[in-house]
Amino acid sequence: xxxxxxxxxxxxxxxxxxxxxxxxxxxxxxxxxxxxxxxxxxxxxxxxxxxxxxxxxxxxxxxxxxxxxxxxxxxxxxxxxxxxxxxxxxxxxxxxxxxxxxxxxxxxxxxxxxxxxxxxxxxxxxxxxxxxxxxxxxxxxxxxxxxxxxxxxxxxxxxxxxxx
Numbered sequence: 742x743x744x745x746x747x748x749x750x751x752x753x754x755x756x757x758x759x760x761x762x763x764x765x766x767x768x769x770x771x772x773x774x775x776x777x778x779x780x781x782x783x784x785x786x787x788x789x790x791x792x793x794x795x796x797x798x799x800x801x802x803x804x805x806x807x808x809x810x811x812x813x814x815x816x817x818x819x820x821x822x823x824x825x826x827x828x829x830x831x832x833x834x835x836x837x838x839x840x841x842x843x844x845x846x847x848x849x850x851x852x853x854x855x856x857x858x859x860x861x862x863x864x865x866x867x868x869x870x871x872x873x874x875x876x877x878x879x880x881x882x883x884x885x886x887x888x889x890x891x892x893x894x895x896x897x898x899x900x901x902x903x904x905x
Contacts, residue, residue, distance in 0.1 A: 745769035778877035
């Protein structure tokens, strides 16, 4: 079976470089999903609901763009649309986050429901659940490995070490 070297296009770290046996490049990329989904920094990114550091950021927008300006102020058009009522703005943002999460996980409503549950109860001691491994793999695949910029896959030949 052919062998492939799989690594991110930028900031190559030895821990993020893998040798994978696969029938072709697509299978090598697919096999690397599980390996990359175990990256602790990627997992922290997915698990963080911080507006400026976590995966939640991809859901903080509507057709006009991100809900927040610099320093976490709401966009000016939101103030106008909701007559400066911050409770209405927050309610709108929460609705849009749910809509965006459900759209992202459209073919996996179970993962959407779990993500929304953990988002809602993120600071609660009652949130005993955590992200399953398949969620990390799903996010990587769905975002085309964007956390790692781009994943490069090269066929390689491994040679037997010759003894002297």
